[in-house]
Amino acid sequence: xxxxxxxxxxxxxxxxxxxxxxxxxxxxxxxxxxxxxxxxxxxxxxxxxxxxxxxxxxxxxxxxxxxxxxxxxxxxxxxxxxxxxxxxxxxxxxxxxxxxxxxxxxxxxxxxxxxxxxxxxxxxxxxxxxxxxxxxxxxxxxxxxxxxxxxxxxxxxxxxxxxxxxxxxxxxxxxxxxxxxxxxxxxxxxxxxxxxxxxxxxxxxxxxxxxxxxxxxxxxxxxxxxxxxxxxxxxxxxxxxxxxxxxxxxxxxxxxxxxxxxxxxxxxxxxxxxxxxxxxx
Ligand SMILES: Cc1cc2nc3c(=O)[nH]c(=O)nc-3n(C[C@H](O)[C@H](O)[C@H](O)COP(=O)(O)OP(=O)(O)OC[C@H]3O[C@@H](n4cnc5c(N)ncnc54)[C@H](O)[C@@H]3O)c2cc1C
Numbered sequence: 001x002x003x004x005x006x007x008x009x010x011x012x013x014x015x016x017x018x019x020x021x022x023x024x025x026x027x028x029x030x031x032x033x034x035x036x037x038x039x040x041x042x043x044x045x046x047x048x049x050x051x052x053x054x055x056x057x058x059x060x061x062x063x064x065x066x067x068x069x070x071x072x073x074x075x076x077x078x079x080x081x082x083x084x085x086x087x088x089x090x091x092x093x094x095x096x097x098x099x100x101x102x103x104x105x106x107x108x109x110x111x112x113x114x115x116x117x118x119x120x121x122x123x124x125x126x127x128x129x130x131x132x133x134x135x136x137x138x139x140x141x142x143x144x145x146x147x148x149x150x151x152x153x154x155x156x157x158x159x160x161x162x163x164x165x166x167x168x169x170x171x172x173x174x175x176x177x178x179x180x181x182x183x184x185x186x187x188x189x190x191x192x193x194x195x196x197x198x199x200x201x202x203x204x205x206x207x208x209x210x211x212x213x214x215x216x217x218x219x220x221x222x223x224x225x226x227x228x229x230x231x232x233x234x235x236x237x238x239x240x241x242x243x244x245x246x247x248x249x250x251x252x253x254x255x256x257x258x259x260x261x262x263x264x265x266x267x268x269x270x271x272x273x274x275x276x277x278x279x280x281x
Pocket of ligand 1 (some may be wrong): 080092094099102146147280
C-alpha cells in the first residue's frame with residue numbers, strides 16, 4: 001500500500017479550545033498541537049501530537065486524550081500510542097467510527113489544532129510482563145484493525161527485538177484498504193536482521209477481501225485450521241508462545257477461549273502465563 005496521503009476535503013473545521021474551566025492549570029493535562037496527519041483511507045488515519053518531554057511511557061501503553069467541545073464540555077478517549085519512547089511526538093492510529101463523538105472530530109483535524117493529553121500513560125499490554133530467563137520465546141502480536149497501534153510502538157523500540165527469538169505479527173482487517181503501516185513493518189523487519197534480533201513474521205488476513213500474500217478469514221479459524229502456524233512458519237507451544245491480543249473484543253474473547261482450550265493461560269501478576277489482552281470497547 002502506498003504511503004501517499006489521500007486528499008480529503010475538510011468541510012467542517014473542528015474547534016478545539018484548550019483552556020477550559022474543567023481543566024485548570026493545576027490539572028495533570030497538557031494541551032498539545034497536532035503536528036502531523038496521515039490518511040490511509042477516508043476513515044483511517046494517523047496523527048502526531050507534540051510530546052511534552054515529561055511524558056514517559058512503555059511501548060504498548062495507551063494515552064487518554066481529550067477534546068473540548070463547542071459547548072465547553074470535554075470528552076476523553078483512550079488511544080494506544082504508536083510512537084516509540086525515543087520519538088519526540090505522540091503518534092496515534094485511529095478509525096473514524098461513523099457518528100463517533102470523539103473520532104469524527106479527530107477525522108476533521110487540521111495541523112495546529114489542540115488536543116488535551118492526560119499526563120499519565122496507562123495499560124499493561126507491555127512485553128515486560130512476560131518474565132523469561134532467556135530469549136527462547138516467541139511473541140505473537142495479534143490484532144484487529146487499529147489494534148495494531150501498540151505493536152508498532154513495541155517494534156519501533158529496539159528492546160523487544162532483543163527479548164524474543166521470533167515475533168509473529170498477525171493483523172486482521174476487513175479489506176485491503178484497511179491496512180496501515182505495512183511498508184514501515186517491512187522496513188522494520190529488514191532493519192532487524194542482525195544476530196541477536198528476533199526473526200519477524202508478518203501475517204495479514206482479510207475477512208472480506210482477497211489479496212495476494214495475505215490469508216483470508218478470521219484469526220481463530222486460521223488457528224483452528226493450522227493455516228496461521230503454517231503461514232508464520234512458527235508453531236504454537238506451551239513453552240515458547242506468548243500472546244498479546246488487541247482490538248475488537250469479540251476477537252479477543254474468541255481467541256482467549258481458543259488458546260485456553262489449547263492449554264494457554266492468562267498472564268497474571270502473581271501467576272505468569274501466556275496471554276495478555278486489551279479490548280478497545
Ligand atoms: C485501551 C484502549 C485503547 C484504544 N486505542 C485505540 C486506538 O489506538 N485506535 C482507535 O481507533 N481506537 C482506540 N480505542 C477506542 C477509542 O477509545 C474510542 O472508543 C473510539 O475512537 C470511538 O470513540 P468515539 O467517541 O468516536 O465513538 P463512540 O461514540 O464512543 O462509539 C464507540 C463504538 O465505536 C466502535 N469502535 C470503537 N473503537 C473502535 C475501533 N478502534 N475500531 C472499530 N470500531 C471501534 C465500537 O462499536 C464502540 O462501541 C481504544 C480504546 C481503549 C479502551
